[in-house]
Amino acid sequence: MRDFGAGFGYMVKGQQWVGRHGRWFGLGLLPGLITLVLYAGALIGLWYGSDDMVAWATPFADDWSSAWLGAFRGFLTALVFVFGLFLAVITFTAVTLLVGQPFYESLSEQVDRTEGGEVPESGRGFWRELWISARDSLKVLLRVAFYGVLLFALGFIPVIGQTVVPVLGFCVSGFFLAEELTAVALQRRGVDLKERLTLLRGRRMLTLGFGVPLALAFVVPFVAVFLMPGAVAGATLLVRDLTATPDEPQPQPQPEAQLAPQGRYGFSKDEARP
Numbered sequence: 001m002r003d004f005g006a007g008f009g010y011m012v013k014g015q016q017w018v019g020r021h022g023r024w025f026g027l028g029l030l031p032g033l034i035t036l037v038l039y040a041g042a043l044i045g046l047w048y049g050s051d052d053m054v055a056w057a058t059p060f061a062d063d064w065s066s067a068w069l070g071a072f073r074g075f076l077t078a079l080v081f082v083f084g085l086f087l088a089v090i091t092f093t094a095v096t097l098l099v100g101q102p103f104y105e106s107l108s109e110q111v112d113r114t115e116g117g118e119v120p121e122s123g124r125g126f127w128r129e130l131w132i133s134a135r136d137s138l139k140v141l142l143r144v145a146f147y148g149v150l151l152f153a154l155g156f157i158p159v160i161g162q163t164v165v166p167v168l169g170f171c172v173s174g175f176f177l178a179e180e181l182t183a184v185a186l187q188r189r190g191v192d193l194k195e196r197l198t199l200l201r202g203r204r205m206l207t208l209g210f211g212v213p214l215a216l217a218f219v220v221p222f223v224a225v226f227l228m229p230g231a232v233a234g235a236t237l238l239v240r241d242l243t244a245t246p247d248e249p250q251p252q253p254q255p256e257a258q259l260a261p262q263g264r265y266g267f268s269k270d271e272a273r274p
Contacts, residue, residue, distance in 0.1 A: 007178075007209020007238070014234020015227070017111060024107050028229025031100025036225050039088050039095075043081075050080045090144055090173075092224055093180050094137040101130055104232045108185045111236040120189045129187065136183060136193045140176050147172045174211030175200065177218065181211075181235035182242075189243060199242055210238055 018025040054076045061069055097104060112119045124132070151169050155161040179200055186196050200207045214231055218224040 001205070003203060003205035004209035006241075007206040007211070008213055009209075010234045010238040010241070011210050011213055011231070012234070013237055014232070015230035017114075017233040017237070018230045021110070021114075024110060024233075025229045027103050028100070028107055028232065029225060031103055032096050032225035032228045035092060035096040035099050036222065039092065043084060043088060046084045047081060050077045054080060089219060090148070091141060093177060093218060093228075094141060096224075096228060097180060097184065098130065098133055098137065100228075101133060102126065104184050105129070105188065107229065107232055108188065108236045111233050112185070112240070115237070115240065117240075132187065133183070137180065139193060140179060144172070144176050170212055170215050171208055173215040174208050174213075175204075176211075177215050178207045178211030178235070178238075181214075181231050182239050184232055185236040185239040186243075189239070191243075203242060206238070206241075210234065 018028065051073070054073050058073060058076065061072055064072070109119055109121070148169075151165050151172070155165045157165075179196060182200070183193075183196060186199070191199065214227065217227055
């Protein structure tokens with residue numbers, strides 16, 4: 001359980017880091033706010049359009065009595081909206097990371113810089129990085145969907161389905177959420193998806209300690225917007241632990257005066273206060 005506590009500690013340290021560097025917290029909020037607006041618009045459209053969608057998909061029920069027809073289509077309408085909300089929750093982080101690729105990569109680089117030591121860069125162009133992130137995010141979402149269907153089926157088992165399965169569900173969500181967040185820093189280090197998964201499985205409890213609390217909080221996308229900058233910062237700190245060699249000396253944070261170079265996407269690296 002020591003690793004689990006250490007993982008939770010990285011989550012807290014990430015939030016503290018953006019608290020001390022308010023400018024980066026503000027920049028990190030923008031992608032989440034943009035994604036939240038897009039998702040809100042899509043869900044509002046789904047809410048108003050789901051009645052017509054269900055009616056179009058169930059023409060065989062047109063001749064039913066009004067009571068049965070209303071109950072049947074009302075249930076299906078609610079189911080469609082709940083499914084859309086579920087998709088929004090499980091894809092929110094991946095889409096936010098894609099929208100905020102340059103913001104979060106610059107934020108991750110800044111965390112590495114302030115903590116001292118090497119600041120890795122992949123050397124790939126923006127569009128190449130974006131393509132790799134989108135491809136890997138899709139692969140991760142397919143894995144999440146597979147486990148989601150499996151856990152949904154197990155949920156019908158009496159007692160276990162109402163106790164063990166929800167816990168397993170949050171563990172699975174937390175693990176893959178940690179993968180998506182650490183991908184920002186690991187991709188800069190040239191670590192591909194397969195290697196990332198192997199690395200995180202090797203320190204499973206550390207990964208879960210970081211990811212599960214965030215998965216619980218990210219159930220509410222509005223909360224996720226405000227936690228996302230700190231989550232990326234904490235994931236970078238976690239990556240520094242995962243990739244450190246046993247005999248590697250502890251790097252010392254650089255003085256503020258040395259933190260002024262420009263990032264790859266043009267964001268200033270100075271630590272201006274808000």
